[in-house]
Amino acid sequence: MAVPNARGARVELSGWGWKHAGRAAHALRGVDLVVEPGERVLLLGASGAGKSTLLHALAGLTGPDSAIGGDQEGMLRVDGEPASRGRGGVGLVAQDPEAQLVMARAGDDVAFGLENLGVARGEIWPRVERALAEVGFPYGLRHSTGALSGGEKQRLVIAGALAMRPRLLLLDEPTANLDPVGAALVRDLLARLLVESEATLVLVEHRVADVMDLVDRVVVVEPGGGVIADGAPAKVFAEHGRSLAEQGVWVPGEEPAPNPSPAPGGAPVLAAEGVIARTPFQLGVRAAPARTVLEDVDLTVSAGTVTALTGPNGAGKSTLLTLLAGLSKPHRGRVVPCGPLAEVDRRPLARWPARRLARHVGTVFQHAEDQFVTAEVRDELRFAPLRAGLGEAEIESRVGELMERLRLTHLAHVHPYTLSGGEKRRLSVATALSSGPAHAPDVLALDEPTFGQDTRTWAELVELLADLRTQGRAITMATHDRLLLRNLTDVRVRVADGRAVPVAAGRADEEDV
Structure with missing residues (x-):
């Protein structure tokens, strides 16, 4: 569902595919997808289905002369341009937060993206401090990024992405390393900022039930293929819930129920x-x-x-x-x-x-x-x-x-x-x-x-x-x-x-x- 007069970016893929360098098989192929400005999309699929690859492509990290090598086919555009030309308007929180940290001090790391966007110096540090406070980052601007836990690094990376005020926000399991209180804080913050900014959201999250209130659309991709389900969350899960659960997708109400043998205990x-x-x-x-x-x-x-x-x-x-x-x-x-x-x-x-x-x-x-x-x-x-x-x-x-x-x-x-x-x-x-x-x-x-x-x-x-x-x-x-x-x-x-x-x-x- 498109949001009228939204300030978010428009995403369009047609026959798009990607094969990582050195791989025989495509990560994704034949992807046809349009995301209108302001939509909030939950991207689902089994582990290894190419969800992270798609986010990297939307962030402009794949393709000729980009960070991730491989073979691309078809068309991918963000606001009508190749994704690599619009990186300044895209915020990415990748699956591995450590890979995104570039500075030795927390405040400098959040400021890095703003400086690259040419934000006025007098505006940078108020935005940095606000972003750190909003994600519940517990330390000061000078705290060493190397001394952070995994969850703290994740908060810092999220702060850096949100401080840029992107038109397209790409989140790859953004709360996976966070404690429940921190995860709830980030979800509440995202809900508020998405309303204020009208940014377009593409979110990857395995624990679907926790983010249902954040999204208005679900898109499911399959390994080596394209989109196999697309629509409003209730419709997608009603029509495809059983088959998606069989493929390993975390469908609400279909959680695995293992029956492990009792613990023997010991010395x-x-x-x-x-x-x-x-x-x-x-x-x-x-x-x-x-x-x-x-x-x-x-x-x-x-x-x-x-x-x-x-x-x-x-x-x-x-x-x-x-x-x-x-x-x-x-x-x-x-x-x-x-x-x-x-x-x-x-x-x-x-x-x-x-x-x-x-x-x-x-x-x-x-x-x-x-x-x-x-x-x-x-x-x-x-x-x-x-x-x-x-x-x-x-x-x-x-x-x-x-x-x-x-x-x-x-x-x-x-x-x-x-x-x-x-x-x-x-x-x-x-x-x-x-x-x-x-x-x-x-x-x-x-x-x-x-x-x-x-x-x-x-x-x-x-x-x-x-x-x-x-x-x-x-x-x-x-x-x-x-x-x-x-x-x-x-x-x-x-x-x-x-x-x-x-x-x-x-x-x-x-x-x-």
């Missing part, structure tokens, strides 16, 4: 004792001073149990997770092995040799690319079992099963860095599981393991993790995923205000997420 394998963590020391006269993130944390992780770390952005969930995984050393206190793990090495985990640590503790980082070490998806999955000494037949069987279950088979020979955000997350989790149940690490430390997944791959990940729990592995994860907490959590620990406090069984308050 403690890790213990944090009086742990204090501080932000890293930074050089420079304007560097932010070190601050305490965690103080006097005592926490036990047990075998056969899933322990979930929840709490607001910036509270220290990822910090605690890396400490429990032995990847960083606390400022004070220690993380020590217990039970069978102590028989391997009684020293604090931070002092274990890297090879020994990798054998017994598997890690999935918040930024998936940080853990990729090979040039192909198949080789990435073969890496851990080869180091564990598994035979070739066993390796191929396990790798083949994981690729099939997590829908990575068609990407076997693709470079991991070129995957979509959801595909990277699946691969990063799969690498931690690739040695198989008999050789899997004793402890798994997972940071947002279900980020960016459609319902099918979400359910597969839950089942794979539940199987490892049944095998007696200890799983610790930092997450904002309420459905994951409901289906695969035995112990919930709320991280906030420097503390890590167990949450009473049965509590499901959103503030605990």
